[in-house]
Amino acid sequence: MDSVVIPIYTTIVSVPYYHYVLEGLLVLVVVFLWNRRNRRPRRPQLTEEEKEELIRKWQPEPLVPDTPQDHPALNPKYVDGKMGKYVSIEGKDYLNLATSNFLGLVGDERIEEVAKKTIYKYGVGSCGPRGFYGTVDVHLDLEKQLAEFMGCEEAVLYSYGFATIASAIPAYAKRGDIIYADKGVNFAIQKGLQASRSQIEWFEHNDMEDFERLLKIQAEKDLKNPKKAKVTRRFMVVEGLYLNSGDLCPLPTLMELKWKYKVRIFIDESLSFGVVGSRGRGVTEHFGVDVTDVDMIMASLENAVASTGGFCCGRSYVVSHQRLSGLGYCFSASLPPLLTTAASEALRIMDEEPERFDHLRSNGRRMLEGLRSAIADTLFYVQGDALSPVFHIKYRSDDVEEAEKKLDALVDNAFEKGLALTRARYLVGEEAFPIVPSIRLTVNSQLTSEEVDKSLKTIAEVVRSLTKN
Incomplete structure (x- = not known):
């Protein structure tokens, strides 16, 4: 008997006293919560007449607010x-x-003829996402053509202009990252920023002093916490030509801040593609900035090109990542072949004219x-x-x-x-x-x-x- 009691006693004595105090408190909490649960007042049971009376008085709110007749x-x-x-x-x-047919390509006979021939060969749709059975040779041709046109290593094609920008941003920026964004960016960018779940730092529209002020604040934080700084990625998102104001971004200054504070830059060229630059290649061509220094360029094909869809271009390792993580690429039916060849012909016209x-x-x-x-x-x-x-x-x-x-x-x-x-x-x-x-x-x-x-x-x-x- 002593051989059993003595080890138990020794074990009890060796345990620190605060363990017993903590366990006692836990027992008291459990007892308290159990008693509180049992003392909750029960909801009164309504009679059938009371139920009917409540139903008669209930006025449901409209699903949508009333629309003024002059809307x-x-x-x-x-x-x-x-x-x-x-x-x-x-x-x-x-x-x-009123419309964004900047180069007058809507109704162009060359483009219409190419689109008609494409319909006879491929039909009107692809009926599937690119990663499954939606990729057609004309998609690959257009991606190669866009990459060569922009002077980039690779391009990825989306089937909807809005989804291009809104998908590309959260494909890279995640929770814990920091994105510096101009307050004047368009709605598609705003949705992409929201989907990224990153920390968004807004700077005043085209105000580079305000932008650098935010960068300096973050630089001071990084010095205080270098361990966190090593795992925090930083992006800036701007438009080449702002849809909501018609203003041109100060790209040279943005590039200086990019190198100075080690920030990746994403440029939405939806409005400036096919418009700005001697050959329509956007703000990088206009300002003489090496396109390979820009981390990613996003653009819509629904303005100057007069087609549908959009694309992202840049270095191969950046662009290829979207084929696995760009939601608009992975889960949307691919761009209809007729619109793909229409965009290709539009690019040829831009080169020739x-x-x-x-x-x-x-x-x-x-x-x-x-x-x-x-x-x-x-x-x-x-x-x-x-x-x-x-x-x-x-x-x-x-x-x-x-x-x-x-x-x-x-x-x-x-x-x-x-x-x-x-x-x-x-x-x-x-x-x-x-x-x-x-x-x-x-x-x-x-x-x-x-x-x-x-x-x-x-x-x-x-x-x-x-x-x-």
């Missing part, structure tokens, strides 16, 4: 035919300054200078870069409703005079920052000097009439 979505204007330089609405032709870029830039400068003159000395003003084909007409007022009414009146009155303009529309409550109401005016390479001057005259007349009122 533009309830009174759309339908375009008949192609969205070319002129659009037909209810049998009348209007000069189109560089004068389209000259005409576009000439029209853009003429429109910007004319707009500044047409709405001078009024509460209207214009925002945009001289190299941009997109300009924003805004109204100076602290009252947002008043500004929207003035801009809507400008669109409606211009429409009555044969000019198709459009308000820049956004998802209310979804944008990262408040948006200033504006009219998004676009130009294209097909416009003649007479047509640009005529549209400026129309806008000036409407602005004067609204100013008098």
Whole structure:
């Protein structure tokens, strides 16, 4: 008996006393929680009459808020035919300054003929994601063509422009990483930033001093915690040409900050691809920046190229990663072959007809200078870069409703005079920052000097009439 009792006693004595205290506290907590659970008041049982009374009084909230009767979505204007330089609405032709057909490739006979031949050979769709049975030889051809056009090692093709940017960002940036983003970036970038779950640091639009201020703050944190700094990746995300403002990014300064603070740079060239640069290769060509120094370029094929989809290009090890982790690439049906060959033919036209870029830039400068003159000395003003084909007409007022009414009146009155303009529309409550109401005016390479001057005259007349009122 002693041979059993003595070891047990020795074990009990050798255990530190605080173990017994801790175990006793745990027992008390368990007892307390058990008693509390048993003392919870039971919900009163309702009678059938009380249930019926509650049901009669219940008023369900609407699934969506009520839409005002004057909302533009309830009174759309339908375009008949192609969205070319002129659009037909209810049998009348209007000069189109509303769509992003920058190089006038919508309705191009060469592109249409190639698309028709593709339909006869491949049909109208691929019916599957690229990684399964959706890859067709024309996809590989276009990816190679885009990489050569941009001077990059490799390109990856997406079937939807919005999903290109929104998928590419979270394919690399993850929780724990830091992304520096311009406050003026478009909605697709905002969704990509949100999906990445990274720490987002916003800097003022095109304000490099504010950007560097944030970089310095992070550099000081890194010095205090070098262990964490080694595993924290840093990205900056900007647009080559900003959709929401028409401003050009200061790429040379961005590249200086990239090397100085060791930050990867992603550039969305959706608006600048096919527009900026002597051959339409974007802001890297315009500023003379080596494209291999940019970590990744993202772009849509739905603007200047007049097709559908988008692409990312850069070094092979960067681009190839998206074929396994880019959600828009892995889980979306691939780009229809007819739109793929249409984009390929558009790239050939861009190579063969560089004068389209000259005409576009000439029209853009003429429109910007004319707009500044047409709405001078009024509460209207214009925002945009001289190299941009997109300009924003805004109204100076602290009252947002008043500004929207003035801009809507400008669109409606211009429409009555044969000019198709459009308000820049956004998802209310979804944008990262408040948006200033504006009219998004676009130009294209097909416009003649007479047509640009005529549209400026129309806008000036409407602005004067609204100013008098």
